[in-house]
Structure formats: C-alpha cells, structure tokens
Amino acid sequence: MTEFIHLLTIFAIFGLASCIATALLRKVLLRKGVLDTPNHRSSHTVPTPRGGGIALMGVLLAGWFGYALSVPTPIPGLWQVIAGSLGLMAVSWLDDLKNLSARVRLVVQISAVVLGFWGLKNGGLNIKLFPEFIPQIVDYIVLGLAWIWLINLYNFMDGIDGITGVETSSITIGLIALALLLSWPQEYYYLPLIVLATTLGFLIWNWEPSAIFLGDVGSVPLGYILGWFFLLLIAKGLWAAAFILPLYYLCDATWTLTRRSLRKEKVWHAHKEHCYQIAVQNGASHKKIALVILACNLCLICITVLFSQDHPWVSLAFSISIVAATMKLLSSKAIAKSL
Secondary structure (H helix, E strand, C coil), rough: EEEHHHHHHHHHHHHHHHHHHHHHHHHHHHCCHHHHHHCCCCCCCCCCCECCCCHHHHHHEEEEEHHHHHCCCCCCCCHHHHHHHHHHHHHHHHHHHHCCHHHHHHHHHHHHHHHHHHHHHHCCCCCCCCCCCCHHHHHHHHHHHHHHHHHHHHHHHHCCCCHHHHHHHHHHHHHHHHHHHHHCCCHHHHHHHHHHHHHHHHHHHCCCCCCCCCCCHHHHHHHHHHHHHHEEECEEEHHHHHHHHHHHHHHHHHHHHHHHHHCCCCCCCCCCCCHHHHHHHHCCCCCHHHHHEEEEEEHHHHHHHHHHCCHHHHHHHHHHHHHHHHHHHCCCCCCCHCC
C-alpha cells in the first residue's frame, strides 16, 4: 500500500506540474506569435501555438535528472539518454522555428542514438536481438536504424489532436505493467511513470479541440526516449514486447511511407496519407480517432503483458492483425458513420 501511495504521489506531482507548465508556456507562445498556421496539408483549421513539448519534456527530464541523482547507480544509459534528449530538443526547437535541413536533423539523431548505445554498453547491458552466431555489430546497426526510424515516425505521426499523447500514454502503461508484473527494480516503472504523468498533463491541453501542439521539440525526444525503453526490453529478452507496444505507430508510418517511396515521392515532405489522416478527411473527429487508436493499444497492452513473454511470435502475429484491422477501419469511407 505504501508503494502504491508513493507511485500515486509521483504521478500526481508530475502530471500537475506538466499541466501547469503547459498552460504557462501556451501564454508565452501566444504572446510571441509562435503559431502553427493551417495549410492544405494540415488537419487543423485554427492557428494554434506549437512547441508544447518544451513544457512536457522540461518537466519529464527534470524528474529524470532528480531521480538519477537520488539513486546510487542509475539504470544503464539514463544519463546519456537525458543528454541525448536535450540535444534533440534544442535542434527540434530550431526546426520548429526555422525549418532546418533534413541532413542537420539526421546528424543530431545519429549522434543521440550512438550516445544512447554507448550508455547502455557502458552500463553492462548486452543488447542482442539476433542469434549468437551473428556479430554484435549487426545488432547495433539494425537496432540503431530502427531507433532512428522510431524517432522520425513519432514526429511524422503527430498530426492530429491527442494522438501522440494517447500513443505515449499507452506505451508507458504497458512498460509499467510489465515491470510490476515481473518484479523488476523500481526504476523500470518509476521512469515510465514520470513519462506517463507528464504526457497526460500535456494531453489535457492537446485534446480536441487542441489549445497547443507538441511540436518537433516534443515528438522527436519522446520517440528517442521510448526507443531507449524498447532496447531495455530487448536486453531482458522481451523483443516481442518492444515491437508490440508501439505497433500502431510503427505500422501506420511504415506502411504509408513505403507506399509513398514506391511512388517515388519525397517521403520527408508533409502529407495527409496516414490512416488516421484519411479518417479525418472522411469526416471523423480527432477525438474519436484517438479513442479508436487507444482501444487498439489497450489490446496490444493486454497481449504484451499476458502472452508476449511465452509466445512471442504468436503474440506478434495476433497484434499485427489487430493493428491491420484498426488501420482498415480508419481508412474506410464509412469511418465517420461507424464512429
């Protein structure tokens, strides 16, 4: 009971801090005129402050910094991920304001990923995805590319009110549930709990109709942080859980960008072809779309927690079928009526 009260207190403190910080930041952004003005590729119609990730990530990283200082030995890679997140925030904020080149963004992302791997390796974790006979460098290359892809798809998918808040909350709930079920050390549920609380505090302001947008300054480092969590799962042998928890974002982004690439389109340009964007064009509200994705994610959490440890391949296959059905629903022309 004492531990539960402690967790509830942490959740309340960081959730409230994130909510208040977002409210204060919104006033500053409005005063400075830092607005996301709608265009033909937008899913919103009213100029809205962008850069809310400064508040969310500011409270989140302050909490992580304090936690790292309070324990004798922080979880492997924590200090490096905090540093990498700050670097990504700085570059992403400049991108929000001035539209930096893709090359500059990619160089910083690669640097942050290398720093993250170094922290994990230096902390004694063996990140092994493939069989032992395959060289370790192959694991690092494949997982490094996957990490960079996750960072970018998290940015690509943040296109309607509430969607990234729902996705991040779902993933962190799954991480917390796994850590508690398997009796892992407290940092494995304290750290995602802080992410969950700060995300929900921000989501209050980002729910439809959104009063503020996350911006690259929030979505990019969030993708980076979640990628680090997934590597921790892989290090513990839970590779299926690492793929299942973010599966909706992974599938929607990868499927859409693959189709655009096959058509020889510039995949890094903004567009409105993700399944959730098609749902908006077909008349569904942002709120209802986010709730559909939440329902999908709750199914993925249950599969992750109950089955992925003992039946990884079956769990992954079943999860893919659930996500495919969700994407089909969101892409259907009957979406507005069905929702």
